[in-house]
Amino acid sequence: MSATPDILELIAKYLDDPNNALYKSQVDIYRSQSSKNEALFKEMERIWLLSGKAAALNLVDQNDAIAKFQLRIANKNHRIAKKKSSFIRWAAAAVVFLAVATSIYLFTNKDILANIGKREYASDALPGxxxxxxxxxxxxxxxxxxxxxxxxxxxxxxxxxxxxxxxxxxxxxxxxxxxxxxxxxxxxxxxxxxxxxxxxxxxxxxxxxxxxxxxxxxxxxxxxxxxxxxxxxxxxxxxxxxxxxxxxxxxxxxxxxxxxxxxxxxxxxxxxxxxxxxxxxxxxxxxxxxxxxxxxxxxxxxxxxxxxxxxxxxxxxxAIDWKNGYFMFNNEKQESIMRKIARWYNVKVTYADAEARAVTYYGSISRFENVSKVLRKFEQTGEVRFEINNDQITVYKEDKD
Incomplete structure:
Protein backbone atom coordinates (compact mmCIF):
# COMPACT_ATOMS: atom_id res chain seq x y z
CA MET A 1 0.00 0.00 0.00
CA SER A 2 1.64 3.25 -1.12
CA ALA A 3 1.44 6.66 0.57
CA THR A 4 -1.61 7.91 -1.33
CA PRO A 5 -3.52 11.02 -0.22
CA ASP A 6 -6.09 8.66 1.34
CA ILE A 7 -3.40 7.09 3.52
CA LEU A 8 -2.03 10.45 4.55
CA GLU A 9 -5.54 11.59 5.39
CA LEU A 10 -6.09 8.45 7.45
CA ILE A 11 -2.85 8.98 9.39
CA ALA A 12 -3.78 12.61 10.02
CA LYS A 13 -7.21 11.57 11.34
CA TYR A 14 -5.64 8.96 13.60
CA LEU A 15 -3.07 11.40 15.01
CA ASP A 16 -5.83 13.89 15.73
CA ASP A 17 -7.98 11.19 17.37
CA PRO A 18 -5.70 8.34 18.55
CA ASN A 19 -8.50 6.76 20.64
CA ASN A 20 -10.63 6.07 17.57
CA ALA A 21 -10.54 2.26 17.22
CA LEU A 22 -11.35 2.28 13.49
CA TYR A 23 -8.59 4.73 12.60
CA LYS A 24 -6.13 2.84 14.79
CA SER A 25 -6.85 -0.57 13.26
CA GLN A 26 -6.51 0.76 9.70
CA VAL A 27 -3.27 2.58 10.49
CA ASP A 28 -1.87 -0.49 12.25
CA ILE A 29 -2.55 -2.60 9.16
CA TYR A 30 -0.79 -0.05 6.97
CA ARG A 31 2.21 0.13 9.32
CA SER A 32 2.58 -3.66 9.46
CA GLN A 33 2.78 -4.11 5.69
CA SER A 34 6.35 -2.86 5.25
CA SER A 35 9.24 -1.10 6.93
CA LYS A 36 8.76 1.83 4.52
CA ASN A 37 5.18 2.25 5.68
CA GLU A 38 6.32 2.24 9.31
CA ALA A 39 9.05 4.79 8.55
CA LEU A 40 6.54 7.08 6.84
CA PHE A 41 4.17 6.85 9.78
CA LYS A 42 6.98 7.73 12.20
CA GLU A 43 7.91 10.75 10.09
CA MET A 44 4.30 11.90 9.97
CA GLU A 45 3.95 11.43 13.72
CA ARG A 46 7.08 13.48 14.35
CA ILE A 47 5.94 16.26 12.01
CA TRP A 48 2.55 16.29 13.73
CA LEU A 49 4.11 16.70 17.16
CA LEU A 50 6.66 19.29 16.05
CA SER A 51 4.04 21.44 14.39
CA GLY A 52 1.70 21.50 17.38
CA LYS A 53 -0.80 19.15 15.63
CA ALA A 54 -2.88 20.37 12.73
CA ALA A 55 -3.98 23.35 14.80
CA ALA A 56 -1.13 25.41 13.40
CA LEU A 57 -1.14 24.08 9.89
CA ASN A 58 -3.78 26.35 8.39
CA LEU A 59 -1.14 29.07 8.32
CA VAL A 60 0.45 27.31 5.34
CA ASP A 61 -0.40 28.38 1.81
CA GLN A 62 -0.27 24.88 0.30
CA ASN A 63 0.56 25.79 -3.31
CA ASP A 64 3.04 28.42 -2.21
CA ALA A 65 4.73 25.99 0.20
CA ILE A 66 5.13 23.31 -2.45
CA ALA A 67 6.45 25.79 -5.05
CA LYS A 68 8.94 27.25 -2.61
CA PHE A 69 10.09 23.83 -1.53
CA GLN A 70 10.72 22.75 -5.14
CA LEU A 71 12.62 25.96 -5.82
CA ARG A 72 14.80 25.52 -2.74
CA ILE A 73 15.69 21.97 -3.73
CA ALA A 74 16.56 23.08 -7.27
CA ASN A 75 18.86 25.76 -5.88
CA LYS A 76 20.74 23.53 -3.44
CA ASN A 77 24.30 22.87 -4.57
CA HIS A 78 25.68 19.33 -4.62
CA ARG A 79 27.47 19.62 -1.31
CA ILE A 80 24.45 20.84 0.63
CA ALA A 81 22.09 18.41 -1.12
CA LYS A 82 24.37 15.51 -0.26
CA LYS A 83 24.74 16.58 3.34
CA LYS A 84 21.05 17.23 3.88
CA SER A 85 19.49 14.39 1.90
CA SER A 86 17.65 13.06 4.94
CA PHE A 87 16.27 16.54 5.69
CA ILE A 88 15.12 16.94 2.10
CA ARG A 89 13.22 13.62 2.21
CA TRP A 90 11.64 14.68 5.51
CA ALA A 91 10.68 18.09 4.12
CA ALA A 92 9.13 16.58 0.99
CA ALA A 93 6.92 14.35 3.10
CA ALA A 94 6.13 17.26 5.38
CA VAL A 95 4.87 19.47 2.54
CA VAL A 96 2.42 16.81 1.40
CA PHE A 97 1.35 16.02 4.94
CA LEU A 98 0.83 19.65 5.88
CA ALA A 99 -1.41 20.20 2.88
CA VAL A 100 -3.57 17.17 3.68
CA ALA A 101 -3.71 17.78 7.42
CA THR A 102 -4.71 21.40 6.85
CA SER A 103 -7.76 20.36 4.86
CA ILE A 104 -8.76 17.79 7.47
CA TYR A 105 -8.43 20.16 10.39
CA LEU A 106 -10.40 22.94 8.77
CA PHE A 107 -13.12 20.54 7.65
CA THR A 108 -13.51 18.93 11.09
CA ASN A 109 -13.37 22.21 13.02
CA LYS A 110 -15.94 24.33 11.18
CA ASP A 111 -17.30 25.57 14.49
CA ILE A 112 -13.99 27.26 15.30
CA LEU A 113 -13.87 28.97 11.91
CA ALA A 114 -17.51 30.02 12.19
CA ASN A 115 -16.93 31.67 15.56
CA ILE A 116 -13.80 33.41 14.34
CA GLY A 117 -15.66 34.75 11.31
CA LYS A 118 -18.19 36.44 13.62
CA ARG A 119 -15.58 38.25 15.69
CA GLU A 120 -14.87 41.88 15.00
CA TYR A 121 -11.86 43.92 16.04
CA ALA A 122 -12.32 47.42 17.38
CA SER A 123 -9.31 48.62 15.36
CA ASP A 124 -6.84 47.53 12.71
CA ALA A 125 -3.28 48.38 11.69
CA LEU A 126 -1.74 48.75 8.25
CA PRO A 127 1.50 46.92 7.39
CA GLY A 128 4.79 48.75 7.38
CA ALA A 319 16.25 34.11 8.27
CA ILE A 320 15.46 36.60 5.49
CA ASP A 321 11.69 36.09 5.39
CA TRP A 322 11.20 39.76 6.35
CA LYS A 323 13.26 40.93 3.36
CA ASN A 324 11.18 38.76 1.03
CA GLY A 325 7.87 40.01 2.41
CA TYR A 326 6.87 37.15 4.73
CA PHE A 327 6.58 36.09 8.31
CA MET A 328 7.83 32.47 8.41
CA PHE A 329 7.40 30.27 11.49
CA ASN A 330 9.05 26.94 12.19
CA ASN A 331 7.61 25.88 15.53
CA GLU A 332 8.04 29.45 16.72
CA LYS A 333 6.44 30.67 19.93
CA GLN A 334 3.64 33.22 19.96
CA GLU A 335 5.71 35.60 22.09
CA SER A 336 8.53 35.67 19.54
CA ILE A 337 6.10 36.13 16.66
CA MET A 338 4.30 38.99 18.39
CA ARG A 339 7.58 40.89 18.86
CA LYS A 340 7.98 40.83 15.07
CA ILE A 341 4.39 41.94 14.58
CA ALA A 342 4.83 44.76 17.10
CA ARG A 343 7.83 46.12 15.16
CA TRP A 344 6.29 45.81 11.71
CA TYR A 345 2.82 47.13 12.51
CA ASN A 346 4.00 49.68 15.11
CA VAL A 347 1.74 48.31 17.82
CA LYS A 348 2.06 47.32 21.47
CA VAL A 349 1.37 43.77 22.63
CA THR A 350 0.15 42.57 26.02
CA TYR A 351 -0.91 39.13 27.23
CA ALA A 352 -4.10 38.59 29.21
CA ASP A 353 -3.08 34.96 29.70
CA ALA A 354 0.53 33.90 30.22
CA GLU A 355 -0.14 30.53 28.58
CA ALA A 356 -0.68 32.26 25.24
CA ARG A 357 3.01 33.17 25.06
CA ALA A 358 4.08 29.56 24.54
CA VAL A 359 1.71 28.51 21.73
CA THR A 360 3.79 27.50 18.70
CA TYR A 361 3.18 27.71 14.95
CA TYR A 362 4.47 26.45 11.63
CA GLY A 363 3.77 28.27 8.35
CA SER A 364 4.09 31.57 6.53
CA ILE A 365 2.01 34.74 6.11
CA SER A 366 2.51 37.80 3.93
CA ARG A 367 3.87 40.85 5.77
CA PHE A 368 1.75 43.11 3.58
CA GLU A 369 -1.66 42.17 4.97
CA ASN A 370 -3.44 44.29 7.59
CA VAL A 371 -2.68 43.05 11.08
CA SER A 372 -6.29 41.87 11.52
CA LYS A 373 -5.87 39.34 8.70
CA VAL A 374 -2.62 38.05 10.18
CA LEU A 375 -4.16 37.65 13.63
CA ARG A 376 -7.18 35.81 12.26
CA LYS A 377 -4.81 33.21 10.85
CA PHE A 378 -3.53 32.53 14.35
CA GLU A 379 -7.05 32.47 15.73
CA GLN A 380 -7.97 29.72 13.27
CA THR A 381 -5.79 27.36 15.30
CA GLY A 382 -8.31 27.56 18.11
CA GLU A 383 -5.45 28.25 20.52
CA VAL A 384 -5.59 32.04 20.92
CA ARG A 385 -7.77 35.08 20.30
CA PHE A 386 -6.96 38.78 20.05
CA GLU A 387 -8.37 42.20 20.77
CA ILE A 388 -7.14 45.28 18.88
CA ASN A 389 -7.78 48.70 20.37
CA ASN A 390 -5.99 51.52 18.52
CA ASP A 391 -2.30 50.53 18.68
CA GLN A 392 -2.76 47.94 21.44
CA ILE A 393 -3.09 44.18 20.79
CA THR A 394 -4.13 41.92 23.65
CA VAL A 395 -3.50 38.16 23.38
CA TYR A 396 -5.77 35.64 25.11
CA LYS A 397 -5.44 31.89 25.45
CA GLU A 398 -8.58 30.45 23.88
CA ASP A 399 -10.91 28.66 26.29
CA LYS A 400 -11.88 25.40 24.61
CA ASP A 401 -14.42 24.30 27.23
Whole structure:
Protein backbone atom coordinates (compact mmCIF):
# COMPACT_ATOMS: atom_id res chain seq x y z
CA MET A 1 0.00 0.00 0.00
CA SER A 2 1.64 3.25 -1.12
CA ALA A 3 1.44 6.66 0.57
CA THR A 4 -1.61 7.91 -1.33
CA PRO A 5 -3.52 11.02 -0.22
CA ASP A 6 -6.09 8.66 1.34
CA ILE A 7 -3.40 7.09 3.52
CA LEU A 8 -2.03 10.45 4.55
CA GLU A 9 -5.54 11.59 5.39
CA LEU A 10 -6.09 8.45 7.45
CA ILE A 11 -2.85 8.98 9.39
CA ALA A 12 -3.78 12.61 10.02
CA LYS A 13 -7.21 11.57 11.34
CA TYR A 14 -5.64 8.96 13.60
CA LEU A 15 -3.07 11.40 15.01
CA ASP A 16 -5.83 13.89 15.73
CA ASP A 17 -7.98 11.19 17.37
CA PRO A 18 -5.70 8.34 18.55
CA ASN A 19 -8.50 6.76 20.64
CA ASN A 20 -10.63 6.07 17.57
CA ALA A 21 -10.54 2.26 17.22
CA LEU A 22 -11.35 2.28 13.49
CA TYR A 23 -8.59 4.73 12.60
CA LYS A 24 -6.13 2.84 14.79
CA SER A 25 -6.85 -0.57 13.26
CA GLN A 26 -6.51 0.76 9.70
CA VAL A 27 -3.27 2.58 10.49
CA ASP A 28 -1.87 -0.49 12.25
CA ILE A 29 -2.55 -2.60 9.16
CA TYR A 30 -0.79 -0.05 6.97
CA ARG A 31 2.21 0.13 9.32
CA SER A 32 2.58 -3.66 9.46
CA GLN A 33 2.78 -4.11 5.69
CA SER A 34 6.35 -2.86 5.25
CA SER A 35 9.24 -1.10 6.93
CA LYS A 36 8.76 1.83 4.52
CA ASN A 37 5.18 2.25 5.68
CA GLU A 38 6.32 2.24 9.31
CA ALA A 39 9.05 4.79 8.55
CA LEU A 40 6.54 7.08 6.84
CA PHE A 41 4.17 6.85 9.78
CA LYS A 42 6.98 7.73 12.20
CA GLU A 43 7.91 10.75 10.09
CA MET A 44 4.30 11.90 9.97
CA GLU A 45 3.95 11.43 13.72
CA ARG A 46 7.08 13.48 14.35
CA ILE A 47 5.94 16.26 12.01
CA TRP A 48 2.55 16.29 13.73
CA LEU A 49 4.11 16.70 17.16
CA LEU A 50 6.66 19.29 16.05
CA SER A 51 4.04 21.44 14.39
CA GLY A 52 1.70 21.50 17.38
CA LYS A 53 -0.80 19.15 15.63
CA ALA A 54 -2.88 20.37 12.73
CA ALA A 55 -3.98 23.35 14.80
CA ALA A 56 -1.13 25.41 13.40
CA LEU A 57 -1.14 24.08 9.89
CA ASN A 58 -3.78 26.35 8.39
CA LEU A 59 -1.14 29.07 8.32
CA VAL A 60 0.45 27.31 5.34
CA ASP A 61 -0.40 28.38 1.81
CA GLN A 62 -0.27 24.88 0.30
CA ASN A 63 0.56 25.79 -3.31
CA ASP A 64 3.04 28.42 -2.21
CA ALA A 65 4.73 25.99 0.20
CA ILE A 66 5.13 23.31 -2.45
CA ALA A 67 6.45 25.79 -5.05
CA LYS A 68 8.94 27.25 -2.61
CA PHE A 69 10.09 23.83 -1.53
CA GLN A 70 10.72 22.75 -5.14
CA LEU A 71 12.62 25.96 -5.82
CA ARG A 72 14.80 25.52 -2.74
CA ILE A 73 15.69 21.97 -3.73
CA ALA A 74 16.56 23.08 -7.27
CA ASN A 75 18.86 25.76 -5.88
CA LYS A 76 20.74 23.53 -3.44
CA ASN A 77 24.30 22.87 -4.57
CA HIS A 78 25.68 19.33 -4.62
CA ARG A 79 27.47 19.62 -1.31
CA ILE A 80 24.45 20.84 0.63
CA ALA A 81 22.09 18.41 -1.12
CA LYS A 82 24.37 15.51 -0.26
CA LYS A 83 24.74 16.58 3.34
CA LYS A 84 21.05 17.23 3.88
CA SER A 85 19.49 14.39 1.90
CA SER A 86 17.65 13.06 4.94
CA PHE A 87 16.27 16.54 5.69
CA ILE A 88 15.12 16.94 2.10
CA ARG A 89 13.22 13.62 2.21
CA TRP A 90 11.64 14.68 5.51
CA ALA A 91 10.68 18.09 4.12
CA ALA A 92 9.13 16.58 0.99
CA ALA A 93 6.92 14.35 3.10
CA ALA A 94 6.13 17.26 5.38
CA VAL A 95 4.87 19.47 2.54
CA VAL A 96 2.42 16.81 1.40
CA PHE A 97 1.35 16.02 4.94
CA LEU A 98 0.83 19.65 5.88
CA ALA A 99 -1.41 20.20 2.88
CA VAL A 100 -3.57 17.17 3.68
CA ALA A 101 -3.71 17.78 7.42
CA THR A 102 -4.71 21.40 6.85
CA SER A 103 -7.76 20.36 4.86
CA ILE A 104 -8.76 17.79 7.47
CA TYR A 105 -8.43 20.16 10.39
CA LEU A 106 -10.40 22.94 8.77
CA PHE A 107 -13.12 20.54 7.65
CA THR A 108 -13.51 18.93 11.09
CA ASN A 109 -13.37 22.21 13.02
CA LYS A 110 -15.94 24.33 11.18
CA ASP A 111 -17.30 25.57 14.49
CA ILE A 112 -13.99 27.26 15.30
CA LEU A 113 -13.87 28.97 11.91
CA ALA A 114 -17.51 30.02 12.19
CA ASN A 115 -16.93 31.67 15.56
CA ILE A 116 -13.80 33.41 14.34
CA GLY A 117 -15.66 34.75 11.31
CA LYS A 118 -18.19 36.44 13.62
CA ARG A 119 -15.58 38.25 15.69
CA GLU A 120 -14.87 41.88 15.00
CA TYR A 121 -11.86 43.92 16.04
CA ALA A 122 -12.32 47.42 17.38
CA SER A 123 -9.31 48.62 15.36
CA ASP A 124 -6.84 47.53 12.71
CA ALA A 125 -3.28 48.38 11.69
CA LEU A 126 -1.74 48.75 8.25
CA PRO A 127 1.50 46.92 7.39
CA GLY A 128 4.79 48.75 7.38
CA UNK A 129 6.52 50.09 4.28
CA UNK A 130 9.47 52.15 3.05
CA UNK A 131 10.06 54.58 5.91
CA UNK A 132 13.39 55.86 7.21
CA UNK A 133 15.29 58.86 8.51
CA UNK A 134 18.73 59.81 7.19
CA UNK A 135 20.94 61.54 9.76
CA UNK A 136 23.73 63.52 8.08
CA UNK A 137 27.19 64.14 9.53
CA UNK A 138 26.15 67.64 10.59
CA UNK A 139 23.19 66.25 12.55
CA UNK A 140 20.53 67.23 10.01
CA UNK A 141 17.66 64.72 9.84
CA UNK A 142 15.95 64.01 6.52
CA UNK A 143 12.77 61.97 6.21
CA UNK A 144 13.36 59.65 3.29
CA UNK A 145 9.64 58.88 3.25
CA UNK A 146 8.73 62.48 2.45
CA UNK A 147 11.64 63.72 0.34
CA UNK A 148 11.30 63.64 -3.46
CA UNK A 149 13.17 61.12 -5.59
CA UNK A 150 16.51 62.27 -6.98
CA UNK A 151 19.55 63.92 -5.42
CA UNK A 152 18.97 64.69 -1.75
CA UNK A 153 22.24 66.34 -0.83
CA UNK A 154 25.94 66.47 -1.67
CA UNK A 155 28.16 65.86 1.32
CA UNK A 156 31.96 65.62 1.51
CA UNK A 157 32.41 64.78 -2.17
CA UNK A 158 29.44 62.41 -2.32
CA UNK A 159 26.05 62.58 -3.97
CA UNK A 160 23.23 61.00 -1.95
CA UNK A 161 20.25 59.99 -4.08
CA UNK A 162 16.81 58.54 -3.33
CA UNK A 163 15.61 56.21 -6.10
CA UNK A 164 12.02 55.49 -7.11
CA UNK A 165 12.20 51.91 -5.79
CA UNK A 166 13.01 52.98 -2.23
CA UNK A 167 16.81 52.90 -2.15
CA UNK A 168 19.38 55.33 -0.86
CA UNK A 169 22.43 55.41 -3.14
CA UNK A 170 25.82 56.99 -2.41
CA UNK A 171 27.91 58.02 -5.42
CA UNK A 172 31.52 59.22 -5.04
CA UNK A 173 32.05 62.49 -6.96
CA UNK A 174 35.37 63.60 -5.57
CA UNK A 175 37.78 60.84 -4.51
CA UNK A 176 40.28 63.42 -3.20
CA UNK A 177 37.94 64.05 -0.29
CA UNK A 178 38.46 60.56 1.21
CA UNK A 179 40.37 61.87 4.22
CA UNK A 180 37.42 64.06 5.15
CA UNK A 181 34.82 61.45 4.28
CA UNK A 182 36.31 58.82 6.58
CA UNK A 183 35.82 61.18 9.54
CA UNK A 184 32.19 61.86 8.66
CA UNK A 185 29.35 59.41 9.40
CA UNK A 186 25.77 59.05 8.27
CA UNK A 187 23.08 57.02 10.02
CA UNK A 188 19.96 55.60 8.49
CA UNK A 189 17.17 54.80 10.97
CA UNK A 190 13.99 52.84 10.31
CA UNK A 191 11.08 53.35 12.74
CA UNK A 192 8.65 50.65 13.80
CA UNK A 193 6.65 49.92 10.68
CA UNK A 194 9.53 50.88 8.37
CA UNK A 195 12.23 49.32 6.22
CA UNK A 196 14.79 50.67 3.76
CA UNK A 197 17.60 49.71 1.42
CA UNK A 198 20.88 51.61 1.19
CA UNK A 199 23.75 51.25 -1.26
CA UNK A 200 26.93 52.23 0.60
CA UNK A 201 29.83 54.19 -0.93
CA UNK A 202 31.79 50.95 -1.55
CA UNK A 203 28.89 49.42 -3.52
CA UNK A 204 27.66 47.13 -0.72
CA UNK A 205 23.88 46.84 -0.37
CA UNK A 206 22.11 46.74 2.98
CA UNK A 207 18.41 46.12 3.72
CA UNK A 208 17.24 47.39 7.12
CA UNK A 209 14.28 45.80 8.90
CA UNK A 210 11.90 47.76 11.13
CA UNK A 211 13.19 49.53 14.27
CA UNK A 212 16.81 49.32 13.15
CA UNK A 213 19.72 51.66 12.41
CA UNK A 214 22.99 51.54 10.50
CA UNK A 215 25.87 53.98 11.04
CA UNK A 216 28.60 54.12 8.38
CA UNK A 217 31.39 56.43 7.16
CA UNK A 218 31.05 58.39 3.96
CA UNK A 219 34.20 56.67 2.71
CA UNK A 220 36.06 53.48 3.58
CA UNK A 221 39.69 54.63 3.63
CA UNK A 222 42.43 52.56 2.07
CA UNK A 223 44.33 50.15 4.29
CA UNK A 224 41.57 49.90 6.93
CA UNK A 225 38.50 47.81 7.58
CA UNK A 226 35.20 48.90 6.13
CA UNK A 227 33.37 49.23 9.44
CA UNK A 228 29.68 49.91 10.12
CA UNK A 229 27.54 49.69 13.26
CA UNK A 230 24.16 47.95 13.37
CA UNK A 231 21.27 48.06 15.82
CA UNK A 232 18.31 45.81 15.07
CA UNK A 233 18.24 43.65 11.95
CA UNK A 234 19.75 43.92 8.48
CA UNK A 235 20.59 41.82 5.46
CA UNK A 236 23.95 42.52 3.80
CA UNK A 237 25.29 41.92 0.30
CA UNK A 238 28.91 43.03 0.58
CA UNK A 239 30.96 44.21 -2.38
CA UNK A 240 34.07 42.05 -2.71
CA UNK A 241 37.31 43.70 -1.63
CA UNK A 242 39.87 41.18 -0.28
CA UNK A 243 42.20 43.96 0.84
CA UNK A 244 39.62 45.71 2.97
CA UNK A 245 37.50 43.43 5.20
CA UNK A 246 33.96 44.60 5.94
CA UNK A 247 33.08 44.59 9.65
CA UNK A 248 29.60 44.86 11.16
CA UNK A 249 29.68 45.85 14.82
CA UNK A 250 26.74 45.21 17.15
CA UNK A 251 26.52 45.61 20.91
CA UNK A 252 27.48 41.96 21.45
CA UNK A 253 29.63 40.85 18.51
CA UNK A 254 31.63 41.76 15.42
CA UNK A 255 31.11 40.06 12.06
CA UNK A 256 33.97 40.29 9.56
CA UNK A 257 33.62 39.44 5.87
CA UNK A 258 35.48 39.94 2.60
CA UNK A 259 32.49 39.76 0.26
CA UNK A 260 29.38 37.78 1.02
CA UNK A 261 25.62 37.67 1.79
CA UNK A 262 24.39 37.36 5.37
CA UNK A 263 21.70 38.44 7.83
CA UNK A 264 22.15 39.72 11.40
CA UNK A 265 19.32 39.89 13.93
CA UNK A 266 20.52 41.90 16.92
CA UNK A 267 17.45 43.52 18.49
CA UNK A 268 17.87 44.64 22.08
CA UNK A 269 14.60 42.94 23.12
CA UNK A 270 15.73 39.52 21.85
CA UNK A 271 17.65 37.10 24.05
CA UNK A 272 19.98 36.05 21.24
CA UNK A 273 21.94 37.53 18.35
CA UNK A 274 21.53 35.48 15.18
CA UNK A 275 23.96 35.65 12.26
CA UNK A 276 22.92 33.64 9.20
CA UNK A 277 25.22 33.07 6.22
CA UNK A 278 23.80 32.66 2.73
CA UNK A 279 26.94 32.96 0.62
CA UNK A 280 30.72 33.17 1.16
CA UNK A 281 32.08 33.08 4.72
CA UNK A 282 32.00 35.26 7.81
CA UNK A 283 34.02 35.43 11.03
CA UNK A 284 31.85 35.93 14.12
CA UNK A 285 33.64 37.35 17.18
CA UNK A 286 31.75 37.85 20.47
CA UNK A 287 32.67 41.21 22.00
CA UNK A 288 32.41 39.98 25.61
CA UNK A 289 35.00 37.23 25.26
CA UNK A 290 32.51 34.48 26.16
CA UNK A 291 33.56 32.34 23.17
CA UNK A 292 36.29 32.04 20.56
CA UNK A 293 35.71 33.57 17.12
CA UNK A 294 34.31 31.13 14.58
CA UNK A 295 33.82 30.93 10.83
CA UNK A 296 30.40 30.20 9.35
CA UNK A 297 29.72 28.26 6.18
CA UNK A 298 26.73 28.88 3.86
CA UNK A 299 23.52 27.57 5.38
CA UNK A 300 24.79 27.96 8.94
CA UNK A 301 23.53 30.26 11.69
CA UNK A 302 25.47 31.43 14.74
CA UNK A 303 23.24 31.98 17.78
CA UNK A 304 24.96 34.10 20.41
CA UNK A 305 23.74 33.98 24.01
CA UNK A 306 25.30 34.86 27.36
CA UNK A 307 26.55 31.26 27.51
CA UNK A 308 28.41 31.30 24.19
CA UNK A 309 27.78 30.56 20.51
CA UNK A 310 25.75 27.70 19.10
CA UNK A 311 26.12 26.95 15.37
CA UNK A 312 23.30 25.20 13.54
CA UNK A 313 22.23 24.43 10.00
CA UNK A 314 19.09 26.36 9.02
CA UNK A 315 16.77 27.12 6.16
CA UNK A 316 18.16 30.51 5.15
CA UNK A 317 14.80 31.54 3.68
CA UNK A 318 13.48 31.72 7.24
CA ALA A 319 16.25 34.11 8.27
CA ILE A 320 15.46 36.60 5.49
CA ASP A 321 11.69 36.09 5.39
CA TRP A 322 11.20 39.76 6.35
CA LYS A 323 13.26 40.93 3.36
CA ASN A 324 11.18 38.76 1.03
CA GLY A 325 7.87 40.01 2.41
CA TYR A 326 6.87 37.15 4.73
CA PHE A 327 6.58 36.09 8.31
CA MET A 328 7.83 32.47 8.41
CA PHE A 329 7.40 30.27 11.49
CA ASN A 330 9.05 26.94 12.19
CA ASN A 331 7.61 25.88 15.53
CA GLU A 332 8.04 29.45 16.72
CA LYS A 333 6.44 30.67 19.93
CA GLN A 334 3.64 33.22 19.96
CA GLU A 335 5.71 35.60 22.09
CA SER A 336 8.53 35.67 19.54
CA ILE A 337 6.10 36.13 16.66
CA MET A 338 4.30 38.99 18.39
CA ARG A 339 7.58 40.89 18.86
CA LYS A 340 7.98 40.83 15.07
CA ILE A 341 4.39 41.94 14.58
CA ALA A 342 4.83 44.76 17.10
CA ARG A 343 7.83 46.12 15.16
CA TRP A 344 6.29 45.81 11.71
CA TYR A 345 2.82 47.13 12.51
CA ASN A 346 4.00 49.68 15.11
CA VAL A 347 1.74 48.31 17.82
CA LYS A 348 2.06 47.32 21.47
CA VAL A 349 1.37 43.77 22.63
CA THR A 350 0.15 42.57 26.02
CA TYR A 351 -0.91 39.13 27.23
CA ALA A 352 -4.10 38.59 29.21
CA ASP A 353 -3.08 34.96 29.70
CA ALA A 354 0.53 33.90 30.22
CA GLU A 355 -0.14 30.53 28.58
CA ALA A 356 -0.68 32.26 25.24
CA ARG A 357 3.01 33.17 25.06
CA ALA A 358 4.08 29.56 24.54
CA VAL A 359 1.71 28.51 21.73
CA THR A 360 3.79 27.50 18.70
CA TYR A 361 3.18 27.71 14.95
CA TYR A 362 4.47 26.45 11.63
CA GLY A 363 3.77 28.27 8.35
CA SER A 364 4.09 31.57 6.53
CA ILE A 365 2.01 34.74 6.11
CA SER A 366 2.51 37.80 3.93
CA ARG A 367 3.87 40.85 5.77
CA PHE A 368 1.75 43.11 3.58
CA GLU A 369 -1.66 42.17 4.97
CA ASN A 370 -3.44 44.29 7.59
CA VAL A 371 -2.68 43.05 11.08
CA SER A 372 -6.29 41.87 11.52
CA LYS A 373 -5.87 39.34 8.70
CA VAL A 374 -2.62 38.05 10.18
CA LEU A 375 -4.16 37.65 13.63
CA ARG A 376 -7.18 35.81 12.26
CA LYS A 377 -4.81 33.21 10.85
CA PHE A 378 -3.53 32.53 14.35
CA GLU A 379 -7.05 32.47 15.73
CA GLN A 380 -7.97 29.72 13.27
CA THR A 381 -5.79 27.36 15.30
CA GLY A 382 -8.31 27.56 18.11
CA GLU A 383 -5.45 28.25 20.52
CA VAL A 384 -5.59 32.04 20.92
CA ARG A 385 -7.77 35.08 20.30
CA PHE A 386 -6.96 38.78 20.05
CA GLU A 387 -8.37 42.20 20.77
CA ILE A 388 -7.14 45.28 18.88
CA ASN A 389 -7.78 48.70 20.37
CA ASN A 390 -5.99 51.52 18.52
CA ASP A 391 -2.30 50.53 18.68
CA GLN A 392 -2.76 47.94 21.44
CA ILE A 393 -3.09 44.18 20.79
CA THR A 394 -4.13 41.92 23.65
CA VAL A 395 -3.50 38.16 23.38
CA TYR A 396 -5.77 35.64 25.11
CA LYS A 397 -5.44 31.89 25.45
CA GLU A 398 -8.58 30.45 23.88
CA ASP A 399 -10.91 28.66 26.29
CA LYS A 400 -11.88 25.40 24.61
CA ASP A 401 -14.42 24.30 27.23
Missing amino acids: GNKAILVLANGKRISLTDVNNGDIVEEAGLSITKTSDGQLVYTVKNSSSDSNQEQAFNTIETPKGGMWQVKLPDGSAVWLNAASSLTYPLAFSNGKNRMVELKGEAYFEIAKDPLHPFVVKTSKQDVQVLGTHFNINSYSDEMTVKTTLLEGSVLVSPSQGIAEPLVLKPGEQAVLTTAGIDVREVDTDE
